[in-house]
């Protein structure tokens with residue numbers, strides 16, 4: 045998104061004076077562009093980076109285009125977490141649920157912590173609730189869609205580095221889950237990688253083709269489904285060996301990853317959280333440099 049904001053708009057969003065914003069821009073605390081006429085303009089990415097790093101509170105998220113978060117009270121924006129998210133998802137309150145996910149991120153939470161924490165925990169409770177009746181599948185689908193909408197809104201605030209190291213992956217064959225790989229790809233993007241998310245139910249052959257065509261630094265597989273057959277385990281092992289021979293790391297994660305990791309090749313690196321994944325990515329980049 046190429047939208048830019050004036051110092052006045054940023055000031056309204058974070059309840060600071062316009063002159064402070066101009067001072068922070070001139071002092072280099074907020075990255076800004078100058079128009080031909082000499083006016084300061086701040087990109088959405090830089091505005092969000094400043095808010096998150098400085099720990100300042102956004103009092104009017106709508107001023108930065110996050111209108112969904114305007115539907116929450118100040119307390120909800122500041123304190124809301126997994127329990128509130130669960131309630132909003134269960135009630136199908138799309139706008140407030142999206143707004144809550146956005147405001148947790150704007151408060152400075154990392155994407156890994158947002159996905160490992162509130163989103164994962166709220167979805168676990170949705171799963172426990174939905175288990176009771178088949179009609180509740182609607183709630184699971186809607187909750188998934190709401191989280192995806194919010195995460196896609198967040199995505200535009202994270203710099204996308206086209207020339208960053210490539211990472212390709214998705215959910216294993218037969219696995220219908222969208223959210224885990226979306227979270228993985230966002231964490232990769234926030235760590236400076238260029239993610240290619242192949243989404244749910246991805247044939248191993250597609251990931252192999254991706255290795256051949258694009259020469260990625262990393263491939264990932266996500267395993268949520270419990271329908272893990274011997275073929276699926278063997279396919280994961282072969283993929284990890286194939287990646288290794290081409291100098292590419294292969295990482296697996298997901299709530300049912302043990303079903304593969306217990307038996308697969310030790311070339312497959314198994315990690316349970318995105319926080320661990322972040323540390324792994326940082327190490328990988330340091331080794332490659």
Ligand code: B12
Pocket residue numbers: 159160161163164167168169170171172175181184185188218219220221222223224225227228244264265266267268269270271295296297298299300315316317318321
């Ligand atoms: C939404 C949902 C669905 C939706 C999926 C919609 C979609 N297209 O995405 C639908 C309705 C399709 C569905 C179907 C089914 N589901 Co379902 N589903 C869920 C639910 C509620 C949420 C999953 C989710 O998105 N979580 C959010 C993500 C962000 O969290 P996560 O998956 O844990 O991922 C985190 C980590 O694992 C990690 N991670 C994940 N991938 C990776 C990859 C890497 C590389 C790394 C480093 C980390 C990592 O990072 C994430 C953030 O921390 C879960 C509940 C739960 N406990 O997870 C049940 C749940 C998984 N489903 C369950 C069941 C039983 C089913 C069905 C069998 C129901 C049925 N009778 O048909 C089918 C099976 C489908 C199949 N083929 O496997 C059970 C599974 C029980 C088990 N034994 O495993 C659960 C646990 C619900 C429950 N409590 O009973 N489901």
